[in-house]
Amino acid sequence: MKKDATRAGIEETPYENPLSADRSVAADPVVEGTDDLQARMAALLADITNKEGLKDAMSQLPYTVDAVRTLRESLPEDQNQRARIISLAAEILVDEWNGDKDKAGMMATLLSQTWKDWHPEAQTIQQLVELCEATIDDGDSSMVAIVQPTAFVLGALGNHEFYGKWLSTTTTEATWRQADLERNIGSYYGSREKQLTAIERHLADPNRAGILIMAHDVGLLVQICEEHRAEGLSDDPEVQRTKKLLAQVISVLEKHRQTETAVFTQTYLS
Numbered sequence: 001m002k003k004d005a006t007r008a009g010i011e012e013t014p015y016e017n018p019l020s021a022d023r024s025v026a027a028d029p030v031v032e033g034t035d036d037l038q039a040r041m042a043a044l045l046a047d048i049t050n051k052e053g054l055k056d057a058m059s060q061l062p063y064t065v066d067a068v069r070t071l072r073e074s075l076p077e078d079q080n081q082r083a084r085i086i087s088l089a090a091e092i093l094v095d096e097w098n099g100d101k102d103k104a105g106m107m108a109t110l111l112s113q114t115w116k117d118w119h120p121e122a123q124t125i126q127q128l129v130e131l132c133e134a135t136i137d138d139g140d141s142s143m144v145a146i147v148q149p150t151a152f153v154l155g156a157l158g159n160h161e162f163y164g165k166w167l168s169t170t171t172t173e174a175t176w177r178q179a180d181l182e183r184n185i186g187s188y189y190g191s192r193e194k195q196l197t198a199i200e201r202h203l204a205d206p207n208r209a210g211i212l213i214m215a216h217d218v219g220l221l222v223q224i225c226e227e228h229r230a231e232g233l234s235d236d237p238e239v240q241r242t243k244k245l246l247a248q249v250i251s252v253l254e255k256h257r258q259t260e261t262a263v264f265t266q267t268y269l270s
Helices: 035-046 052-058 063-072 079-096 101-117 122-138 139-157 158-170 174-190 192-203 216-232 237-255 259-269
Strands: none
Touching: 035 052, 035 063, 035 079, 052 063, 052 079, 052 101, 063 101, 063 122, 079 101, 079 122, 101 139, 122 139, 122 158, 139 158, 139 174, 158 174, 158 216, 158 259, 174 192, 174 216, 192 216, 192 237, 216 237, 237 259
8 A cells, every 4th residue: 555655745754854863652552464454544544533533543653764654655546635634643743743743743843744645824834933933942952852853844835934933043053953963863864974965865855955955964964074084084985975065055045045054155165
């Protein structure tokens, strides 16, 4: 029952918004084969009409990246029901932002992978912007697994004023970019090399072409540059690879008039 992973702007892997590897597991999650689990989840999602139904379905999954993938690939083919599930995910994200961080992160990650199928009301967008801004203003980088994918969605949907603020935050503020890179490498990739490969894939993603979200990985690249400096690396092939990617991202920032972030980032090319 595996669906086409490129559907609705989804890559073969998630949009690199991994939940923490040590996330708690939902109560008594069912252990079964991937195909069987996906088939059962697809049957559940086909009939869900409210948040409680989606929460019940989520309770049968661990809070992991693979669980988000299972949810994504189990979404109904019917466009109305598919859109309903995604909208319910957004409601759960808002409800749980300051509550159950696992659920919030899971829903934010799901939205970041299905944003092309989501048609939110202005009120929902404003709620998410306000939640992100409050968290950023509080300096709570422990919320990066929630803020980062939510910011991606907001940027993808055209909220460039807030998204520019996020790009600046995750680039210029060390605690945020460190938290993001540690989360990605620790929970998902396992190495800087694999992280860089993912960024190369993102820059080639046609669903990001011409959109400011092409610059989404700028903070990760800056942090990798910081690590190179700390390790005394200068002519290493990984350093050159990182700078090449960073130059591409800077051109995106400049094109979309993110001048201050571009200027700050430019210093890492020298």
